Amino acid sequence: MQPALLFAIFLAYYLLLKWVKRSAKPALPLPPGPKGYPIIGNLLDIPSVTPWRTFAKWSKVYGDVMYLELSRQPTIVLNSAKAAFDLLEKRSDIYSDRQVSLIAKLLSWDWNIGLMPYSQKWRAHRREFHQIFNQREMPKFHSIQLRECRAFLQRLVGSPSNLDQHIRHLFTAIILKIIYDMDITDIQDDYVRLVREAVLGLSVMAVPGAFWVDYFPFLRFVPAWFPGFPLRKMVDYYRPIVETMRSKPFDKIQREIDEGKVNPSVTASLIERLQRKSGGVVLSPTDDYLARNVTGIAYAGGLDTISNKIRLTQ
Numbered sequence: 538m539q540p541a542l543l544f545a546i547f548l549a550y551y552l553l554l555k556w557v558k559r560s561a562k563p564a565l566p567l568p569p570g571p572k573g574y575p576i577i578g579n580l581l582d583i584p585s586v587t588p589w590r591t592f593a594k595w596s597k598v599y600g601d602v603m604y605l606e607l608s609r610q611p612t613i614v615l616n617s618a619k620a621a622f623d624l625l626e627k628r629s630d631i632y633s634d635r636q637v638s639l640i641a642k643l644l645s646w647d648w649n650i651g652l653m654p655y656s657q658k659w660r661a662h663r664r665e666f667h668q669i670f671n672q673r674e675m676p677k678f679h680s681i682q683l684r685e686c687r688a689f690l691q692r693l694v695g696s697p698s699n700l701d702q703h704i705r706h707l708f709t710a711i712i713l714k715i716i717y718d719m720d721i722t723d724i725q726d727d728y729v730r731l732v733r734e735a736v737l738g739l740s741v742m743a744v745p746g747a748f749w750v751d752y753f754p755f756l757r758f759v760p761a762w763f764p765g766f767p768l769r770k771m772v773d774y775y776r777p778i779v780e781t782m783r784s785k786p787f788d789k790i791q792r793e794i795d796e797g798k799v800n801p802s803v804t805a806s807l808i809e810r811l812q813r814k815s816g817g818v819v820l821s822p823t824d825d826y827l828a829r830n831v832t833g834i835a836y837a838g839g840l841d842t843i844s845n846k847i848r849l850t851q
Contacts, residue, residue, distance in 0.1 A: 567604040567611065568599070568600070568602045568603055568604040568613065569599040569600065569603065569604065570595070570599050570603045570604035570605050570606075570614075571595060571599070571605070573605070573606045576608065577608055577749075577752075578605065578606030578607050578608050579605040579606055579607060580607055580608060580745070580749060580752065582605075583605075583607075583744070583745050585741075585744050585747035586744075588744055588745060592614050592616055593616060595614075595616075596614075596616035596617070600616070601615065601616045601617040601619070601620040602614075602615060602616070602620050602624075603616060605745075607745055607751075607752055608749070608752030608753060610636070610751070610752055612745070633655045634654055634655040635652060635653065635654050635655065636654070637654055638652055638743065638751055639750050639751050639754055639757065640739075640742050640743050640748060640750060640751050641739065641743065643750070643757060643768075643772045643776070644738055644739055644742065644772060644775050644776055644779055645776045645779045645780050645783075646735075646739050646779055648783065648826070648829070648830040648833065648834075649830075649834055649837075650662045650663060650666065650830065650831070650834050651834070651838070661827060662827060662830055662831055665807065665827060665828075665831045666831050666834075666835070669803050669806075669807065669831070669835070670835070678711075678715050681711060681714050681715055682711055685707055685710045685711045685714070686707065688707075688710070689703055689704075689706070689707040692706065706721075706723075709721060709726075709729055712835070712836060713728060713729075713786075713836070714802075715802070715803055716786075716802060716803045716804055716832055716835050716836050717786040717787075717789065717790060717802055717803075717804055717832070717836070718790070718799075718800045718801065718802035718804075718805070719786065719789075728782075728785070728786060731778060731781060731782040731785070732782055732836065732837050734775070734778045734782075735775065735778050735779040735782045735837060736837060738771065738774075738775030738778065738779065739775075739779075741771075742768075742771060742775070748768050750768060756768065757769075761773070782833070782836075782837060783829055783830075783833040783837075784829060786804070786832075786836065787804060787828070787829050787832060787833065790802060790804040790805050790808065791808065793805070794808060794809070803832060803835065804828070804832045807828050807831065807832060808820065808828055811824040811827070811828060812824075
C-alpha cells in the first residue's frame, strides 16, 4: 500500500465522518475532556507506555469521568474507584457490554471472557467460570495452597533477596496446579513463559493509540514490509503464542483423560462435567471451545494479575 493511497483513504474516511456527524441527531452532552485533532481525535495524546498516568493527570483538570475521542470511537475514561463502581457495578445492566476489539481478534485473544461482548456466549462462559471459582469450591484447593506456601518459605529462607521472584513462583505454582495439575520447579518454566509472552503482546498492542487498527480497521491489510508499521509482524509473532498458551496445557489434560491417567484438576473436572452433561465421551465443538476458554483465562488472568500486583508495589 503506497503512502499516497493511504493518505487518500484517511482523507475519504475523515470526510465520511464529518458527513455522518452532521447527519446524526443531536446527542446528549458528553463529559469534559481534552480537545482532539481532526480524524484521529486524541490518539496522539495517549502515550503507548503507562497511559494511566496521563489519564490520572487529566482527571485533575476534567474530573473522574472524562471523554476522549479516539477516531470513530467515543471513549469514556473513569478515573476513580467510585466512578467505576457507580457505573459498572450499580448500573451494570446498561454498561455490561463491551466493544469488540479488532486487536484482540487479530492476536487470537477474542476468546477472553473479559473482552467478549455481552451475549449468550459471554453468559455461558461466566456461568461455567463461576461454578469453578466460588466460595463453596475454594476449600478444595486449600491443601495445594498450603503446600506451595511452605515451599515458598523454604525458598525465601534460602535467598531472601529474591522476594519478587519467590512471590511469582508461589502464585504461579498454585494456579498451574489447580487449573492443570502441573508442577513447576522454576519460574522460567515453558508454560509460564507462554503466558508472559501472550499477555505482553496484548498489553503492548491494546493500549489506546499504540496501534490504530481498532479505529481504522483497513490498516490490518497494510503489509508487513510497509515502513513504520509493525502491526503485521507483531500479530504474526504473538498470535501463535496465544493459541499455544490456550491449547497446550488443555490438550495435555484431554490426553490424560483419554488414557485414564488423569489426576484431579479444574480442567479435568470441567471436561468430565461437560461430557456427562452431553452424554458423550468426546466434547462437542461448542463445549470444547467453552472449556478451553474458561480454563485458559483462569490460567492467563491469574498469572497476569500477580505480575501487575508486584509491579504496582515496586
